[in-house]
Amino acid sequence: MFQSVEKPRTVTVNRQAGLLVIDWQDSHHSEYPLSGIRAVCPCVSCRGGHAEMAKPIARAQLFAQPNGSSEVQGAEFVGAYAISFTWADGHNTGIYTWSLLRSLCPCAACD
Numbered sequence: 001m002f003q004s005v006e007k008p009r010t011v012t013v014n015r016q017a018g019l020l021v022i023d024w025q026d027s028h029h030s031e032y033p034l035s036g037i038r039a040v041c042p043c044v045s046c047r048g049g050h051a052e053m054a055k056p057i058a059r060a061q062l063f064a065q066p067n068g069s070s071e072v073q074g075a076e077f078v079g080a081y082a083i084s085f086t087w088a089d090g091h092n093t094g095i096y097t098w099s100l101l102r103s104l105c106p107c108a109a110c111d
């Protein structure tokens with residue numbers, strides 16, 4: 001798995017295409033399906049409790065059906081290290097660190 005402290009240069013939510021697009025400072029380009037971003041929501045309740053929090057999130061989950069809306073209503077940076085989303089059903093407790101997102105990059109080079 002890619003262990004990185006990379007930071008994004010630009011982060012774009014493309015609602016029409018249903019994609020989260022990140023251009024990283026090292027020029028890597030990542031496109032994530034928003035449904036998958038919802039499916040990998042790293043919050044305690046989506047992970048199934050505190051005991052599950054230590055387990056790594058598998059990249060395959062990016063292509064799983066989300067357990068809730070995958071329509072993004074808003075996105076907000078959390079300090080310098082993460083981003084959080086507000087989904088159309090009101091869920092907003094997932095904090096996605098850049099290192100998590102980078103490790104989940106579904107492109108062929110990261111596979």
Ligand SMILES: [Zn+2]
Nearest residue numbers: 041043046094
């Ligand atoms: Zn969640």
Ligand SMILES: [Zn+2]
Nearest residue numbers: 105107109110
């Ligand atoms: Zn990649």
